[in-house]
Amino acid sequence: MRLLLLLALICIVNPTKAAQVAIIIDDIGYRQTDTAVLSLPSAITLSVLPHTPLGKEIAQLANDSGYEIMLHLPMQALNGKKQGPGGLTNQMDEQEFKQTVANALESIPNVKGVNNHMGSLLTQMGEQMMWLMESLKQRDSYFVDSVTTRYTKAGEMANKLGIPKLKRQIFLDNDVSEAALERQFQQVIQQANNEGQVVVIAHPYPETIHFLQKNLGRLQQQGLTLVKTSQLLPYRLAQKDPKIAGSKTHRQ
Template structure:
């Protein structure tokens, strides 16, 4: 009996209290984006479609054991250029879904998707139904980047049965050391009340250097760093704040 109790306590001490997924998105244009390949393989990488480096980085990252997402460009309220694979409210359903299929096919090994920008499009229920219908058919899970507090993407994903996660924190709206540290520590603090956290960050040199130097703190805080799909309530086959809030990135 004492032996069994000892084994139980030993096992329990190695179980992480909470889990964090870190997603690096906006990958595909800059040669410096390749630096994401130096991060641990349990950091999730989200690759922009139809970009010069997208296929290369996605393939190499997958071979290293990383989970790959397609970072779907969606229309923003600020009118910013969206880039190749853009999804807009001016497109017919047929054109929209065809564009979405092209985007998915351009990022090899993608098992999930999250929105790039989209503060306008994610508010539109019809277009979000088109997105989720396509993702459901492709067996791709969705992460709502929450670029507007009015997003409908998550609600429609749940309605249609698309496996869903939602971004908790943007790590690098402020790329200064103090800004990165504040958001990173906030994520750690949130694990006291939430058992899973989704962080979105970008392949800025400052961000990658910060992560390289600080990821060890998660294990020290009894937090597991996991691929994003590990936070889903079930496996995927190969799954309101004010806009001035620093954790919201309006795009």
């Protein structure tokens, strides 16, 4: 009897927390169709490219509607693909690099965090990733590593400065066919249940928006909670605790 009472007390004091899913829609800012992301629940996080024709407007509308806004910061890729405005390269010295980051952050209002656009080359470079984290520390921003290379050093540098950080675990829409989206969505559900949380990156493709509109309700049916990305940050890191210093790859 005492054992049963003790177990009941433990459950009351420390109730089981529902597994959580954060979905980041990035690559926002160039197309008028990107505004379709505003039809999704405000628990979806929107990551906006800097210096884009529609980025500032969409970010402001989204913030007014309760969405969390991130900066989708372009970084140099191994394949030499052009980064677009605000892109960071390994040819920049520290001053130019940090000024480029600052300008990108200034171009999008209400930014809470940053994730990398492309970056399979630059995220492997410890010095440049340290410059990035130093810039984010000044802005109290968190970082999500899109993991476009398995050799990324972004998380390591974030830990050294105590920057709140997460990493992408699943890309939802490398293939936008219905069957492929369903396979990835099933993986989201499975991984969230297995690990307690999962960070997903998707894009504002019409097929992706339509799929999410139809299927996001299944998360709750599976006992999962859709949350803003910052809600997955380790609590003590999010509180800037000074004691803490520390699938498939989408290559770009």
